[in-house]
Amino acid sequence: MRSDLAPWRLGPQLLAGTTLDSPEEVVRHFGAVQSQEHLWAPWAVGMRCGATFEQVLDGLWPRDVVRTHALRTTWHYVHAADLPHVIAATADRVMGQLVSHMRRAGLEEAQLMAASEVVTQVVRENPGCTRTLIAERLRDAGHEEKGDRLAHVVMAAELRGDIGGERRPGQHEYHALDLGPLPSHDDALAWIARTYARGHGPVTAHDLAWWSSLTVRQARHAIELAGLQPVTLAGQELWSLGEPQRVEVPPVLLLANFDEVISHVRDGDVKADAGPGYDTAMFATGLLFLGGRLQGHWKRTVGKDQVDVEVSPDRPLTAAERTLLDEQIERFRAFAA
Template identity: 30%
Template sequence: MVRRLGAMQSQDYGPAKWSIGQRTGVDNDTLDRQFDDGQFLRTHVLRPTWHFVHPADLRWLLELTRDRVHMINGFMYRQEGLDRLLRDRADAILIDALKGRRSLTRSELAGALGNANIVAERFRLAYLLMSAEIDGIVCSGPRKGTEHTYSLVEDRVPTVRSLTRDEGLAELTFRYFSSHGPATVKDFGWWSSLTQTDIKRGLQLVGDRLTKEQIGDVACWSSGEALGRRAAGPRVDLLQGYDEYIVGYSQSKYLLDLAGLTKTARRVPFNGVILVDDQVTGLWKRTVTKTAVAVEAVLYESFDNKQLAALEVAVDQHGRFLGRPATFEVAVL
């Protein structure tokens, strides 16, 4: 699933795993083991935020988008006094600290940088490590308990054939529109950080593998594959707040809320998004204990009995993912 989508935004590790489990049926504990084993990685790529990415895709994705992401980070590099010379020096220190297939936590790497007289605190540390990720020096390592670690890319990522720039553009263009489509060129630009020139070239290279269609006044691209028949009755999905279905779009994001419910709704501090038949209908949050998970749902409009039954199915699915019985409460704004 991570490969099919190209990458999956994952700055919040726990909820981001749900985005995989929701689509594949793989449970939370299994995903933790797969992550620790390096079957999928977490690093900064495409944009200045963490993404899950398949190891076989990491190198070419970084090569394709590295310069753009460094450019986006330029203001913060200058703000924190992180010129290229200092970041190269930090990269060398990180390589030395992690050699021998070591995996170290953020605080342990901060100590290594500090011992070399590089101030590595708060945002400065974050952007030093992010720069090293974008440079393809480090990526996620196996967790130490609940703490995340960093490892050298050369220890976690197999050496595979490099893609030429054109091959990378074609591959990422097809992956995005075939998994996220119908979507627009601006959507893809937001998601990938690629320039309009690069995207135009990618579409040329992909050719008739993608289909162009007009939705209102906007040109959209997709694989053109027919969607499966929707099951009878409403379907409810509980999405984590940074799910690709939400953050994977910019220009066409309005299609998630055709009724305009979010424009007039009172704000509540819930991060999750509730969909009914692909439309935003409310927000949710979860409280997880060792023995149970409780879901609080806040709806923009009241659900009928069929929608409430579908919500219960979605809550039960989330409980099975976490390996805990699930309950839920509903309020209407």
């Protein structure tokens, strides 16, 4: 996220101003929340609704939120009521990425789909099962899959909307889904553009394309269908859901490594804005933002009796920033305790 756009983007991202009352509401606000890292994704949700780690898990499951591969062939939290729109808009694109990846791994599309149908049946017959049982039943059916190939066979069933799951400490558990009829592709495209703009602030078509796995052309069509309005902010042409509202930018933010803020961070201007520490921060376990600019990284170590946080800023902090950083660290410790 470019720091000069932070005043208009951090409000919709629930990082300044308004927060929500529950983890479920946070997930619905964004449409999909990346949850690749199980110990970090709850922080991205919890800091937006004042919930602790355990409260986030309790607020998602056994609620109607599933953890599934929905966008970019990576894990996301998605509400079951929103999943039909996500699948109708993006599943063909993501499935295409999956099929190409599996073909390179030696599994042709027909084999992939046949194996994924077995996965669906196993999950329907064994609610709450893990990949261990799925792998056993696949082997019994003549599909010897493990590791990356097993994960992607299961993903194919997720992308059809057949199964989804939950993840508490331990293995991921899968459950059958019944999503009913999907919306039309155009309705789903309009929904995903509106939802993305609502949760991420004024956006570009390239932002939406990266986040959703759509092509840029499809993203532009989605923006048109959604009726987003054009705005110019900080010299950039953007699209917005309603009139953008400026907020005060928090001087210090400790964010999860895959926080939803990264949907803008692939912009070349963002890399220039962050400076030479960009690559290091993006591959770290946590993101440090100072005044809306990516300016370092952090990591946490959870022990038996305490949570240690180590922050590596790209520049010296002012006394005021140091005080605010300490407050953020204590907030994270309270979340993780």
